[in-house]
Amino acid sequence: MSLRQLVWTLVSSELDEKLDEHKLHGTFLRSFQRLSSSGRGTVAPPDELIVKHLQGLGRQRGHDRHVLRFQSLRSRLHHSAARPVLALLFHLRGGDRGVVEDVSRPTLKEVRGGWHLASLANQKEISEAKIVRDLLFALQGVSSDCFDSSCEVDPAVLLTRPAWLLCHRILGLAKLHLRLSTDAKEAMGHGLLHQALCEALRKQLQGYYEVLAQLMSCEGLSLRSLWARLLAPMTRLHFLSQLCEGSRGVFGGALSSMVFASGFSGDIVAQDLAKEILRSVVKPLWSMIRAWMTEGELQDPYGEFFVIADASVPLEDLWNRAYSLELEMVPSFISLELARKILLTGKSVNFIRLCCRRTWSPEPLGTSELLPEEEIGASFDLASRVERLSSKTNEHLVKLLMNHFSLGEHALALRRFLLLGQGDFVQSLMDALQEELDIDANKIHKHQLMGILEMALRQSNAQFCSVDVLGRLGIKLRSPERGERGWDVFLLDYSIDSPLHVVFTPNIMQKYDRAFSFLWKLRRVSHALAASWNQHMALQRHLCRDQRDSLDRLSLLETRQTLHRCTLLRHEMHHFVQNVQSYVLEVLDTSWAKLQQGWQKSSDLDEVISQHERYLAAVEEGAFLAKGSEAILSGVSALLSLVLEFCTLQEQACASCFEVAAVEEEESVEAVFQAVRGRPFARSLAECRASLDHLASTFQMKLQLFLRALEDRSIQATASVSYWWGIWAEDDGPAWLAGLWFLSCLVEVSLQKEKG
Numbered sequence: 001m002s003l004r005q006l007v008w009t010l011v012s013s014e015l016d017e018k019l020d021e022h023k024l025h026g027t028f029l030r031s032f033q034r035l036s037s038s039g040r041g042t043v044a045p046p047d048e049l050i051v052k053h054l055q056g057l058g059r060q061r062g063h064d065r066h067v068l069r070f071q072s073l074r075s076r077l078h079h080s081a082a083r084p085v086l087a088l089l090f091h092l093r094g095g096d097r098g099v100v101e102d103v104s105r106p107t108l109k110e111v112r113g114g115w116h117l118a119s120l121a122n123q124k125e126i127s128e129a130k131i132v133r134d135l136l137f138a139l140q141g142v143s144s145d146c147f148d149s150s151c152e153v154d155p156a157v158l159l160t161r162p163a164w165l166l167c168h169r170i171l172g173l174a175k176l177h178l179r180l181s182t183d184a185k186e187a188m189g190h191g192l193l194h195q196a197l198c199e200a201l202r203k204q205l206q207g208y209y210e211v212l213a214q215l216m217s218c219e220g221l222s223l224r225s226l227w228a229r230l231l232a233p234m235t236r237l238h239f240l241s242q243l244c245e246g247s248r249g250v251f252g253g254a255l256s257s258m259v260f261a262s263g264f265s266g267d268i269v270a271q272d273l274a275k276e277i278l279r280s281v282v283k284p285l286w287s288m289i290r291a292w293m294t295e296g297e298l299q300d301p302y303g304e305f306f307v308i309a310d311a312s313v314p315l316e317d318l319w320n321r322a323y324s325l326e327l328e329m330v331p332s333f334i335s336l337e338l339a340r341k342i343l344l345t346g347k348s349v350n351f352i353r354l355c356c357r358r359t360w361s362p363e364p365l366g367t368s369e370l371l372p373e374e375e376i377g378a379s380f381d382l383a384s385r386v387e388r389l390s391s392k393t394n395e396h397l398v399k400l401l402m403n404h405f406s407l408g409e410h411a412l413a414l415r416r417f418l419l420l421g422q423g424d425f426v427q428s429l430m431d432a433l434q435e436e437l438d439i440d441a442n443k444i445h446k447h448q449l450m451g452i453l454e455m456a457l458r459q460s461n462a463q464f465c466s467v468d469v470l471g472r473l474g475i476k477l478r479s480p481e482r483g484e485r486g487w488d489v490f491l492l493d494y495s496i497d498s499p500l501h502v503v504f505t506p507n508i509m510q511k512y513d514r515a516f517s518f519l520w521k522l523r524r525v526s527h528a529l530a531a532s533w534n535q536h537m538a539l540q541r542h543l544c545r546d547q548r549d550s551l552d553r554l555s556l557l558e559t560r561q562t563l564h565r566c567t568l569l570r571h572e573m574h575h576f577v578q579n580v581q582s583y584v585l586e587v588l589d590t591s592w593a594k595l596q597q598g599w600q601k602s603s604d605l606d607e608v609i610s611q612h613e614r615y616l617a618a619v620e621e622g623a624f625l626a627k628g629s630e631a632i633l634s635g636v637s638a639l640l641s642l643v644l645e646f647c648t649l650q651e652q653a654c655a656s657c658f659e660v661a662a663v664e665e666e667e668s669v670e671a672v673f674q675a676v677r678g679r680p681f682a683r684s685l686a687e688c689r690a691s692l693d694h695l696a697s698t699f700q701m702k703l704q705l706f707l708r709a710l711e712d713r714s715i716q717a718t719a720s721v722s723y724w725w726g727i728w729a730e731d732d733g734p735a736w737l738a739g740l741w742f743l744s745c746l747v748e749v750s751l752q753k754e755k756g
Contacts, residue, residue: 011027047074047086050070050086051067051070051071054066054067054070055067074086126146126157126158128163128222128223129220129221130145130146131146131159131163131167131223132221132222132223132226134146134147135147135167135170135171135174135223135226136212136215136216136226138151138170138171138174139170139173139174139177139212139230140177140209140212141174141177141178141181147167147171147174151171151174151175151178152171153167153168153171163223166223166224166227167223169227170226170227170230172234173230173233173234173237176234176237176238176240176241177205177208177237179241179244180201180205180237180240180241180244181205183198183201183244184198184201184202184205185198186198190251190302191251191252191255191302191303191304192284192301192302192304193251193252193253193255193256193281193282193284193285193304194247194251194255195284196280196281196282196283196284197243197247197255197259197277197280197281199280200276200277200280200281201240201244201277203280204236204240204273204276204277207233207236208233208236208237211229211230211232211233215229215230232269235267235269236269236273239262239267239269239270239273240273242262243258243259243262243277246258246262247259251302251304252302252303252304252305252306252329253285253304253305253306253326253328253329253330253331253334254328254329254331255281255304256278256281256282256285256331256333257331257332257333259274259277259278259281260274260278260331260332260333261332262274263275263278282331284304285304285305285331286382287299288300288304288305289342289382289386292305292307292342292345292346293342293345293346293349293362293386293389293390293393294349294362294389295349296346296347296349296350296353304329305326305329306325306326306327306329306330306331306334306339307323307324307325307326307342307343307346308323308324308325308326309322309323310322310323310324315354315355315498316498316501318347318350318351318354318355319347319351319355319502319605320502320505322347322350323343323346323347323350324343325339325340325343334382335383338382338383338386341386341387341390342386342390344390344394344604344605344606345386345389345390345393345394348393348394348396348397348604348605349362349393351397351499351502351605352396352397352400355498355499355502356397356400356401356404356405356498356499358400360393360396362389362392362393390604391603394603394604394605395603397604397605398602398603398604398605398608401499401500401503401605401608402599405499405500406466406468407500407503407608408596408599409466409469410469410472410494410496410500410504411503411595411612413465413469413472413473413494414494414504414512415588415592416462416465417462417473417492417494418492418494418512418513418515418516419512419515419516419519419588419619420516420519420520420523421588422460422461422462424460424461424462425456425457425460425461425462426523427460427527428455428456428459428460429452429453429456430523430524430527432452432455432456433449433452433486433490436448436449436452436486437485437486437487437490438485438486438487439485439486440484440485440486441477441480441481441484441485441486441488441489442480444477444486444489444490446475446476446477449475449490450474450475453473453474453475453492457470457473471495472494472495472496473492473493473494473495474492474493474494474495475490475491475492475493476491476492476493477489477490477491478490478491487520487521487524490520491513491516491517492516494509494512496509502605502609503608503609503612508612508613508616511616511619511620511625512616514620514623514625515616515619515620515623515625518623518624518625518633519584519623521637521640522577522580522581522584522640523581524644525577525640525643525644526577526578526581528643528644528647529570529573529574529577529643529647531647532566532570532646532647532650532651533570533574535650535651535654536563536566536567536570536650536654539563539654539657539658540563542658543559543560543657558685558686559657559685561685561689562653562657562685562688562689562692563653563657565689565692565693565696566650566653566692569646569692569695569696569699570646570650572696572699573642573643573646573699576639576643576703577640577643580636583622584622584623586622587618587619587621587622587623588619588622590618591615591618591619591622592615594614594615594618595611595612595614595615598611598614598615599611624636628713629713631709631712632706632709632710632713635702635705635706635709636706638702638706639699639702639703639706642695642698642699642702645695646692646695646699649688649691649692649695652688653685653688656685656688657685
C-alpha cells in the first residue's frame with residue numbers, strides 16, 4: 001500500500017462518512033502536505049501543542065492522567081519519526097490553532113527530487129534564490145520576507161521537508177550569532193578581563209561577517225552549497241557560544257582559567273580559537289602583573305587581580321598584613337609558587353618605597369602581552385620573566401637592609417646586650433646595679449639606672465660599638481608585683497624603628513625580653529655565688545691570721561665546720577649553675593652561627609624573617625622558654641631561687657663570724673658570750689648549720705624533680721639519652737653529675753633538631 005493510500009484510508013476513517021467528497025479530498029491534500037512538510041506553520045512543535053491541549057482538558061475535568069499517558073507513549077516513539085505523525089493526528093482532531101488557514105481549493109504540486117518549493121494556490125511561488133538571500137539576511141540579524149527577526153520561518157511560507165530542515169539548521173547559526181552579538185555588547189561594568197573577552201568575540205564575529213560578505217557576492221548559490229560553506233563558521237560560533245555560557249558569573253583570574261581550560265580539546269579548531277582568545281583575555285592581567293611588580297601599584301578597578309590590598313592596615317604592618325593572595329583569582333596556568341613570587345616582588349617594591357624611603361626602578365618586565373607556546377597546555381614565558389625580576393628586586397631589598405640599615409649589626413647588638421653575650425659589660429653592670437636592685441621594686445627609678453648603664457658601657461668593650469647601637473640601648477622596668485625586688489623587674493631595652501621593625505616586630509622583642517629575664521637571673525645567681533665565695537675566702541683568711549686560746553679554738557672549730565658545710569653546698573650549686581650556663585651558651589652560639597649562614601643564603605625578605613624566627617625559637621628552646629618546657633623552666637627557676645637563698649644565708653653566717661671575731665679581739669671570753677647572747681641580730685652557728693642542712697635537702701629534692709622532668713623530655717626527644725641517664729643515675733656520684741651528662745646530651749639533641 002502506498003503512502004497516498006495510507007493517508008487516504010486514515011482521513012476517511014477519522015472523518016464523518018457523510019462529509020462532502022470535495023471537502024474530504026481537500027482534507028486529504030492538506031494532510032498529505034502536512035506529512036510531507038513536517039508541520040508547516042506551527043508555532044510550537046506538535047507534541048507541545050498536544051500537551052497544552054490535554055492540560056486544558058485536565059483542568060476542566062480535574063485530573064491530568066491524559067497528559068501523563070501521552071508523555072509515556074511519546075517516550076516510546078522515535079522523536080524524528082513521530083513528529084509528523086503527531087502533527088497530522090492533531091490537525092485531524094482540529095486542535096492546531098497555530099497553522100495558517102488555507103484556501104478552499106488548495107493544489108499540491110508534484111514534488112520533484114524533494115527540493116521544489118511551493119506555496120498555496122493564491123500565493124506566489126518562492127524561489128530557492130530568494131530563500132538563500134533571506135537566509136543570508138537572517139544570518140546577519142536582519143528580518144526578511146521569509147524569516148522574522150527572531151530567526152524563525154514565517155508561518156505563511158510553505159517549504160518541503162528537506163528545505164525546511166536545511167533552513168532550520170542555518171537559522172540555528174543565525175540564533176547563535178544573535179546571542180553572541182548580544183553578549184559582545186554587554187561588556188561595560190563587568191571587569192577588564194570580561195571586556196577583553198567581549199572584544200575577542202567581536203573580533204571573531206568580524207571573521208564571520210567576512211564569510212557572509214563573500215557568500216552575498218556569490219551567484220547561483222543553492223541551499224546545499226550555502227549550508228556546506230557555513231559548516232566552518234558554525235563550528236567556530238558553537239565554540240564561542242559555549243565559551244560565553246561558561247563565562248557567566250565568572251570574572252577576573254577565574255575567567256582566564258576558564259578560557260585556558262576550554263582549549264583542552266581534541267578539536268584543532270577549538271584549540272586555535274582558545275589560544276587566540278586567551279591572548280586577548282590575558283592582556284589586562286598582564287598589565288596588572290607588570291604594574292604591580294615594577295611599580296607596586298594595583299591597577300585593578302574591578303577586583304580581578306589575585307593580589308588584594310587592605311587599606312586599613314597601618315604602614316608598620318605593610319609587609320605582614322597589607323597584601324595577600326586571593327586564591328580563587330589565581331589563573332590555572334600560574335602556579336601558586338609563581339603567584340607567591342609575584343606577590344612578594346610587589347610587596348618588596350612597596351616596602352622599599354614606603355618603609356625604606358628609597359627609589360627602585362627595576363628593568364621592564366617584557367612585552368605587553370603573554371605569548372603562549374605552541375601547545376595550549378604549555379606554560380607561558382611569564383615564569384622566567386617573573387623569576388628574573390623577582391630575584392633582582394628581592395636581592396636589592398635584602399642588600400638594602402643588610403648594608404644600609406645594618407640589620408646584621410643590630411642583630412649582633414641584641415645578642416650582646418639583651419642575650420647577655422657581652423660578658424665584661426654584663427659583669428660591670430651587675431656590680432654597679434647590686435645596691436640599686438636589692439631594694440624593693442617600687443622604690444627604684446629608671447633615670448638613676450640609666451646613669452649606671454652608661455657607666456657600665458664606658459667601663460667595658462661595649463664602648464666601641466657604633467653610636468647608633470649605643471643610642472638605641474636603654475632600660476625599661478616591668479610592672480612590679482607585691483614583694484618583688486629590682487632584680488625581678490629590670491629589663492634592658494633596644495629601640496627599633498622602620499624598616500628594621502619588619503624583622504624585629506613587637507612580638508619578637510617580647511621574646512627577647514623573656515630570654516633576657518631568664519638569662520639575667522642565671523647570671524645574677526652566678527654572680528651571687530662568686531660574691532659568696534669571695535666573702536667566704538675573706539673570712540677564712542681572717543680566721544687563719546688570728547691566734548686563740550683553747551676556748552677560742554673551740555669556737556674557731558665550730559666556725560670552720562659551718563664554713564665547710566657552706567663550701568660543699570656552694571660547690572654543688574655552682575656546678576649545677578655552671579652546667580646550665582654552658583648548655584645555654586652552647587645553644588646561643590650554635591644558633592647564632594646558623595643565623596649568619598641562613599642570612600647569607602636568604603634571597604628575599606621572607607627568608608630573612610624566617611631565619612631570624614628560627615634563631616629565636618632555638619634560643620627559647622635553649623632557655624627552656626619554648627612550649628612544652630614549662631616543667632623544666634619551673635624546675636630551673638626553683639633551683640636558682642634556692643641558690644639565691646643559700647647566698648643570703650651564707651652572707652648572714654659570715655657576718656656573724658666576723659662579728660664574733662671582732663668582739664673577741666676587744667673583750668674577754670665572758671664578754672664574747674654576753675655579746676653573742678645579747679645581740680638579737682646575731683645567729684648562732686648551730687642554727688646556721690641547721691638551716692644549711694634543710695636548704696641542702698630541699699635543693700636535692702628539687703634537683704631530682706628537675707632531672708625527672710629532663711628525663712621525660714628525653715624520652716620524647718631520643719631513647720639514647722634515657723639509656724645514658726640510667727647508667728649515670730646508678731653511679732655513686734652526686735645527682736648533679738647525671739644532670740650534667742643529660743644537659744650535654746640535650747645540647748646534642750638540640751643540634752640534631754636544628755640539622756633536621
